[in-house]
Amino acid sequence: MIRAYRPAPQRMLNKASPTLPRCAPELPMMNATTPACLALALAALALPGCQQSSAPAPTPAVPASAASPVIPPPQTAPAPASTAPLPADNVSTPHYKIAISLPALPASAASLAAAMRTTADNAKREFLQGLPDPGQVPAMAGRQFALVLDFKVVAATQAFISVRETGMQDTGGAHPIPIQASFVYDRKHQRQIALDDLFAQPDAARKALANFAHDALLKKFMAHAPKAGEGSPAALREWKSSMLQMLDGGTRPTSVNYSVFVVRAGATADAASPGLTLIFPPYQVAPYVNGTQTVDVPASVFARFLAAGYQGDFSAP
Numbered sequence: 001m002i003r004a005y006r007p008a009p010q011r012m013l014n015k016a017s018p019t020l021p022r023c024a025p026e027l028p029m030m031n032a033t034t035p036a037c038l039a040l041a042l043a044a045l046a047l048p049g050c051q052q053s054s055a056p057a058p059t060p061a062v063p064a065s066a067a068s069p070v071i072p073p074p075q076t077a078p079a080p081a082s083t084a085p086l087p088a089d090n091v092s093t094p095h096y097k098i099a100i101s102l103p104a105l106p107a108s109a110a111s112l113a114a115a116m117r118t119t120a121d122n123a124k125r126e127f128l129q130g131l132p133d134p135g136q137v138p139a140m141a142g143r144q145f146a147l148v149l150d151f152k153v154v155a156a157t158q159a160f161i162s163v164r165e166t167g168m169q170d171t172g173g174a175h176p177i178p179i180q181a182s183f184v185y186d187r188k189h190q191r192q193i194a195l196d197d198l199f200a201q202p203d204a205a206r207k208a209l210a211n212f213a214h215d216a217l218l219k220k221f222m223a224h225a226p227k228a229g230e231g232s233p234a235a236l237r238e239w240k241s242s243m244l245q246m247l248d249g250g251t252r253p254t255s256v257n258y259s260v261f262v263v264r265a266g267a268t269a270d271a272a273s274p275g276l277t278l279i280f281p282p283y284q285v286a287p288y289v290n291g292t293q294t295v296d297v298p299a300s301v302f303a304r305f306l307a308a309g310y311q312g313d314f315s316a317p
Helices: 035-046 107-130 202-223 233-250 308-313
Strands: 090-092 096-101 145-156 160-170 177-186 261-263 275-280 293-298
Touching: 096 107, 107 145, 107 160, 107 177, 145 261, 160 261, 177 261, 202 233, 202 275, 202 293
Parallel strands: 096 145
Antiparallel strands: 090 096, 145 160, 160 177, 261 275, 275 293
């Protein structure tokens, strides 16, 4: 689930009943151009407090912690009843600060607005439940914790509205927990959709997307790889091995790995979409220090797998 939340069984992104993922604004890939930078890169891959285990990247089904990637889910089901009223979307107290922004949407997208409202309210509820008790942790008594969420419409076509949620939660960990999620709304059927819903052959489509994303990210990461002479041969091999391990695991063609995405907008308001943007939160394909990674995928990569009802909504040269 999200941040320091205790997740229920993994909910899939953009599903109406199930739930989804999120994280932080994209940061540039670390440029390891000196031995010191190489050491930092290797440390980022190795430190348990800022990196996942050496096993293939775990899916968000694993309970979240302050040291694990945060992939919260858009929720449409009502949150559990609480006796305490929730604070406003923008409030500051000596103990915490909450800043949440939600976009204005057309009346026809009321269910999307409701899903974002529920997600924001659940985020506030779980943030407050996760705050340290100053009475039990005196060192935290003078610290102001924070929850920041920004829901923004990043693309709109005649067929889809795509909302990206970014932000962070700080409840006293080594670093704020990044939040990254997306909501893709099917305007014709007035429902949220997951990536697989777009395709008649979802497994084949995910494999095509995975191959494209893997190649694009590998090219990007290798462009910033430490060069010969910037570290020992053993250190360079370790950097490449660790990089490939994260990349291979994070781009496997599973539904969870591709649950955060948006449908890109065309050149004009009535144009078909040119493709998708795949979003990979920190820790999924690269260390936390490298931030969120995104890959724009042209429709030609997946057009042959589209469900009949969506074939006219994408333009593939």
